Amino acid sequence: MNASPPSRHPGATAAAAHPADPAGSAALPPPRFAFDAVTWKEILNLLLNLPLTIAGFVYVVTTMSVGAGLSVTVVGLPVLAFSLLGCRLLGRLERARARALLGVQVEEPRPLRPGTFGFLPWLWMTLKDPVAWRTALYLAIGLPWGIFTFTVTLTSLFVAWPVLPWLARGMSSVDRALVRGLLQPSDELERRIAELESDRGVVVDTAAADLRRIERDLHDGAQARLVALAMDLGLAKEKLLEDPEAAARMVGEAHGEVKIALQELRDLARGIHPAILTDRGLDAALSSVATRCTVPVAVTVDLVARPAEAIEGIAYFTVSELLQNVSKHSGAARASVDVWRTDDRLMIQVRDDGRGGADVSAGSGLAGLAERLDSVDGLFVVASPVGGPTVVTAELPWRDRDFRR
Incomplete structure (x- = not known):
């Protein structure tokens, strides 16, 4: 059942994300001769620059x-690590000042979370923390x-106060650039790390739920029948x-029970990973x-090659x-079910002409599917408008199958 995927798929491509304002805040109006609230906040920030x-x-x-001087001793590296932790705290204060006085909305970096517990993993993660450095x-x-900035601002208050709003705006723009350049998270990399940490939790929870389901099915079904x-x-x-x-009658009845138990075990195995998927791929499965x-259901699978086992199973x-x-x-x-590949994405679209009204946000099984797909990027x-039809589009990252065994 292979045919080129038609261009009719309305949901085939994901919605493009709206580009975010790199400043994290709305553009400021040009300064006026009058000292407005924004100008006074900028002046206060510039005066605070010196003591802070x-x-x-x-x-x-x-x-x-x-810390560097003692790095040749046992206590040197821990001192340096605690110094970096202090830098993290001071960075948090500086980001708060930027938000309050400069209107710069800078995200807080993710907290340090060593992959394993213990002093040495914590020490190593702290010493290589890019946020602290x-x-x-x-x-x-x-x-x-x-x-x-302190000298120019203080002097301008008594000498050149008519042009102070423009001076304050110019110097505050440099402050904003320093905050964005050095105090905000490392753009996509750190945000992606935080997303993957959250997704890892979803994967672990999903796997635990699947294990509980398998255990329950074995206990209540095949195991009870075999006992x-x-x-x-x-x-x-x-x-x-x-x-x-x-x-003889009892043996005949037992033979029937064996057949039922085998069917239940087959159904359970198919729920874990069906043999037809392993042997023949998505089209047949x-x-x-x-x-x-x-x-x-009309099924159309247009794939020249098979994706990685994990992606194929999720699909x-x-x-x-x-x-x-x-x-x-x-x-x-x-x-209908259509499956095809577009660049580095595996596309899936399921349509029906039913009553519609399906809603991911309603806490149904669709929400669980959305979480599972999100956990693998x-x-x-x-x-699904009320009255139908319903069109569900799923995208998965394409990874080539590794045939090395």
């Missing part, structure tokens, strides 16, 4: 010098700039000599899923759950 930069400079020079640089170079089967066979063994006919849907279970929703909730007469978009 002196304190920061003294802290950095003193603690860094002591950039803050130390900010504090070290701030003293000459603080002296300059009953063992008891029936034990009774049949006891009756084998005294009542062979009754024993999704066609098999479609036959279990209560409405006719399979995504379509499987969506078709279950079609069977249970849509009231549709027909549905995927996207999940639902277009």
Whole structure:
């Protein structure tokens, strides 16, 4: 069932993110001759530059010098690490000042979280913390700039106050640039790290839920049936000599129970990772899923190669759950599944002509699917107006299959 994916897919591409203002705040109006609130905040910030930069400079020079000087001893590196932690705290204060007086909305960097517990992992992570080192640089170079801005601002208040709003705006623009350049997180890299840490939690929770489901299905289904089967066979063994006919009937019933238990185990294994997906790929596996849907489903898979096993499995279970929703909730007469590749993305689209009204934010199974795809850098978009039709588009990152074994 391979055909080129038509261009009809309305949700095939993800919505582009709106570019954010790099300043993190709205553009400031040009200064006026009158001293407005923005100008007074800028003047206050410039006057505070001197005492705060002196304190920061003294802290950095003193603690860094002591830590570097003692680095050949056991206590040197811990002293340097605690010095960097102090720089992080001073950076937080400087970001708060920038938000309050300069209107610069700078994100807070992610907290330090060593991957393993212990003093040495903490020490190593602290010593290589880029946020702390950039803050130390900010504090070290701030003293000459603080002296300059304090002197010019204080002098202008008594000598050149008519042009002070323009002077304050110009010097404050330099302050804003320093804050954005040295005190905000490392743009996409650190934000991406924070997102991946959050996604890792989703993956762990999902895996734990799947394990609990498998354990529950085994305990309540096949395991209970096999226990009953063992008891029936034990009774049949006891009756084998005294009542062979009754024993034969019990063995026949046990044989039927064995068939049911095997089917339950097959269904459970298929829920973990179906053999048809491993052996024949998405085309055959999704066609098999479609036959279990209560409405006719047209399946089109246009893939020249197979993606990585993990991506293929996520795609399979995504379509499987969506078709279950079609069977249970849509009231549709027909549905379709299209799978194709666009650049480095695996695209999935499931349509039905049902009643519509599906909503990811309603806390349904769709929300769980969205979280699962988000945890692997995927996207999940639902277009389902009341009255239908419903179009669900999913994107997954394409990774090539590794055939080395």
